Amino acid sequence: MPVSDSVDRDGEGADARDGAGTPGERPDDGLPINELFYSLQGEGTLAGVPSVFVRTSGCNLRCWFCDSYHTSWEPTHAYMSLEEILAEIESHDADHVVLTGGEPLIHEESVALLEALDDRGYHTTVETNGTIDRDAPIDLASISPKLESSTPTPERAPDDADEADAERWAERHERDRIDLEALAGLVEDYEFQLKFVVTDGDDMPEILDLLVELRDVADVPIRDDDVLLMPEGATRERLAETRTRVADLAMEHGFRYTPRLHVDLWNDAPET
Numbered sequence: 001m002p003v004s005d006s007v008d009r010d011g012e013g014a015d016a017r018d019g020a021g022t023p024g025e026r027p028d029d030g031l032p033i034n035e036l037f038y039s040l041q042g043e044g045t046l047a048g049v050p051s052v053f054v055r056t057s058g059c060n061l062r063c064w065f066c067d068s069y070h071t072s073w074e075p076t077h078a079y080m081s082l083e084e085i086l087a088e089i090e091s092h093d094a095d096h097v098v099l100t101g102g103e104p105l106i107h108e109e110s111v112a113l114l115e116a117l118d119d120r121g122y123h124t125t126v127e128t129n130g131t132i133d134r135d136a137p138i139d140l141a142s143i144s145p146k147l148e149s150s151t152p153t154p155e156r157a158p159d160d161a162d163e164a165d166a167e168r169w170a171e172r173h174e175r176d177r178i179d180l181e182a183l184a185g186l187v188e189d190y191e192f193q194l195k196f197v198v199t200d201g202d203d204m205p206e207i208l209d210l211l212v213e214l215r216d217v218a219d220v221p222i223r224d225d226d227v228l229l230m231p232e233g234a235t236r237e238r239l240a241e242t243r244t245r246v247a248d249l250a251m252e253h254g255f256r257y258t259p260r261l262h263v264d265l266w267n268d269a270p271e272t
């Protein structure tokens with residue numbers, strides 16, 4: 001695909017790793033794009049829907065299990081102008097666009113993209129970690145708050161990550177991963193789903209506590225039906241270890257289970 005062929009594999013655009021801007025070839029209305037592809041929505045209430053995925057680079061968190069390593073731990077991307085992004089999206093025959101990352105809402109320019117997509121009649125889903133609330137035309141806020149089990153530690157870091165980098169990020173990730181005010185703003189302003197990455201039963205008390213807190217501060221109801229448990233696993237092999245356990249937990253607590261269809265179908269291939 002043309003987009004991914006032109007990404008900065010040497011990581012020169014590394015400023016995006018802190019969510020800050022990247023100097024150089026950045027167009028005024030552009031975004032650092034890691035990949036842009038057509039696939040089936042693999043997760044959540046819209047699983048199975050043909051969609052164009054726009055994956056921005058750069059994240060304000062560092063989940064040890066991040067399945068998009070080249071948008072967080074080692075960001076690689078090419079800047080694309082809004083016009084180029086829209087042309088690429090329109091070259092696919094789809095009504096749904098999924099804006100993801102990295103964390104797409106660290107970029108102010110994501111708002112202009114969402115506005116342009118709204119003008120053109122697209123249904124937009126934004127995949128977000130829930131730490132940033134922006135005012136934008138979003139049809140589905142797909143919020144995945146990060147649990148303690150996502151925090152990197154010396155024993156729990158991506159294989160390729162620099163040890164010092166992981167240590168440095170542990171504290172920041174732990175500090176920033178939950179922002180109740182941002183979460184409340186997102187659920188109040190948008191149609192939403194809360195999609196938790198779960199490994200085992202140890203994750204459940206934190207999810208239940210967070211729901212109590214969020215239900216307390218948010219002005220809208222949060223139904224058990226709005227809560228989805230998603231098995232941790234970037235590969236078929238790993239999902240085979242987690243998914244039945246997570247399905248059982250969903251049944252036990254009356255929450256939804258969401259598969260990771262794209263992993264079942266295409267494993268961890270890029271642009272799927």
Ligand SMILES: C[S@@+](CC[C@H](N)C(=O)[O-])C[C@H]1O[C@@H](n2cnc3c(N)ncnc32)[C@H](O)[C@@H]1O
Binds near residue numbers: 065067103129
């Ligand atoms: C790469 S993230 C990008 C959007 C945003 N930064 C977030 O975390 O929601 C896209 C989705 O993949 C999920 N995810 C990332 N790594 C995963 C893994 N190893 N297993 C299961 N889900 C994962 C995230 O929780 C999120 O729902």
Ligand SMILES: Nc1nc2[nH]cc(C(=O)O)c2c(=O)[nH]1
Binds near residue numbers: 041068100101
């Ligand atoms: N097929 C497919 N569905 C997805 N839903 C959310 C994704 C993401 O990375 O945000 C994703 C993805 O990467 N691929």
Ligand code: SF4
Binds near residue numbers: 060063102103129
């Ligand atoms: S918040 Fe999302 S993109 Fe960022 S490190 Fe975690 S899973 Fe990856």
Ligand SMILES: [Mg+2]
Binds near residue numbers: 067068
């Ligand atoms: Mg993904």
